[in-house]
């Protein structure tokens with residue numbers, strides 16, 4: 447998978463050189479290029495924003511630098527039309543299902559907005575040469591797209607085959623089967639007077655599986671009842 451990121455804070459993504467994603471980059475499983483939007487400006491102050499037409503508070507990101515930056519990224523794409531994702535509070539909400547879907551894409555381009563957002567014509571023009579999706583992390587507003595892109599790249603990258611050593615560990619996770627994950631325990635069997643649930647020490651794998659499933663249902667019903675299938679309240 448090839449990932450390109452356009453941002454005015456390129457060093458923000460230095461963290462992607464760490465841990466699993468860092469190893470995926472070193473192994474070539476994921477190719478990642480971060481582009482500084484200001485490299486696509488040509489004035490002394492490397493200006494990327496201007497006042498909004500129609501008035502209002504804040505500044506809007508100018509279209510020209512974005513057009514030039516994306517020319518350089520999309521211009522050489524001769525294969526399948528790439529997918530360009532712009533994090534936005536006005537976007538569809540990012541989910542584990544979307545992460546699974548995006549993990550199958552050969553190429554992703556992320557455009558990080560700042561200020562009050564990007565001139566809307568950038569989305570319209572980009573849609574003439576790529577697939578475009580506006581995506582939000584959730585029902586809250588960040589100061590820019592970088593945190594959202596970091597979260598999405600982690601959620602997507604770990605699903606790329608080969609990135610996570612044991613694919614089994616991807617199966618029993620929150621949201622993977624539509625429910626929240628069961629609670630986990632490790633040694634010691636008792637810690638500060640708190641025991642591990644006895645069933646987990648029983649060696650009875652059937653009873654353990656049943657207990658874990660019930661824990662998932664109980665946790666989901668308590669914390670995220672919206673995730674329970676309407677026709678199967680007991681999942």
Ligand SMILES: COc1ccc2nc(C(=O)O)sc2c1
Pocket residue numbers: 533534535558559560561562563564581582583584585586587588589590591594
């Ligand atoms: C200006 O760019 C922004 C601003 C806020 C924001 N909030 C997001 C979110 O996912 O909540 S993405 C995003 C992008």
